[in-house]
Amino acid sequence: MRWPVGRFRYDLAMIAELAEFRPVPYRIRLDDGEVREVEATLVAVGNGSSYGGGMRICPGADLTDGLFDVTIVGDCGRSTLLRVFPQVYRGTHTEHPKVTVLRAARVEIAADGITGYADGEPLGPLPLSARCVRGGVRVVGP
Template identity: 85%
Template sequence: MTGEITLFVNPTAGRGRGARAALPAASALRAAGFQVRTVLGETSEDALTRARAAVADGTGALVAVGGDGMVNLALQAVAGTRTPLGLVAVGTGNDFARALGLPVRHPEAAGRLIAEALKGSRLRDVDLGRVGGTWFGTVLASGFDSRVNDRGNRMRWPAGRLRYDLAMLAELAAFRPVPYRIRLDDGEVREIEATLVAVGNGSSYGGGMRICAGADLQDGLFDITIVGDCGRGTLLRVFPKVYRGTHLDHPRVTVVRAARIEIAADSGTGYADGEPLGALPLTADCVRGAVRVLAP
């Protein structure tokens, strides 16, 4: 394995933590004997082009420094290759890092862990979701949660989880359940009225909302959480339980597992890793062992 490591940095992640976190992470890697180069890019497209070039050139690892959006961008460069992915999680959500049991907002500790994992060949092949040619690591959201995500992304205040709590309250005022048509694997099309359909490769989104609490990154299957037709009062009572994963016990909540799901509705946008995928319908596949990660 080459001794050169590529840091893939989002300077704006976590209100500037991305740029600051790159320094202690790089120091920890250099102290362990690795050469470190940094990829920034003027735009997301430019950064991804540079990251793919580093992977093609044989970098020893691509290390995403930022939040889930930066991890999502890094996945587009390393998925399907044997180049290991490291995470220095310093964004707002950091849900992929949480699912892997990695340090969150401790860049020096993350850098040390990456160095130790590289030296000890501690590598894990984990699953990813794929929609068309786009990969994702955590959850594909559609319905109420995607509307909350959309509103939260437009808000400039407050920061962190509270932003999405406030966005949820705002969306409750106008939301109505959505008629969905879903197909699991090669089964029949099911028509349902649902508040949301969340497709989990990982267990959480939005900075610790454990919407698909039982999801396993290495079982080759999505955990699909369906919140059925429920009123505002029920949703207000159920949704806060998502932080503990206890919402799954509610009679309006169903969990199914599948390697492929087709989701259709007359309106709505799909989000994965907090990034917009596009309007429904969408088809997602769980690809076993699609990425190699540096983890404990």
């Protein structure tokens, strides 16, 4: 989508996605724990707090702690999503009872017919796994 630009591109994409909205059964394993089976409208794994357009989907994520934040938006209807979505820009959506945030160094996610994305680019069909390595990247400032 080339238009509109900035934050409004993400808002429009969210509204377009609601047209085909349906919760998905996910299987999630964190570290060496048991597989969790959840019905979710979104599962986001973040090392940083924000997605494009300023959406703070994982507002408590810390780039230096060696852990991913896993934000799970449970099974909820369109009206709930429309009410909660604006809170993503402030990072306060995590206070909603349908939103759960977990932390882990290793995450495995599976769901039938779902494509995983990283930084807006498709990675491929689930299942996917990721491991967060503390200090794995050194950033040098100006």
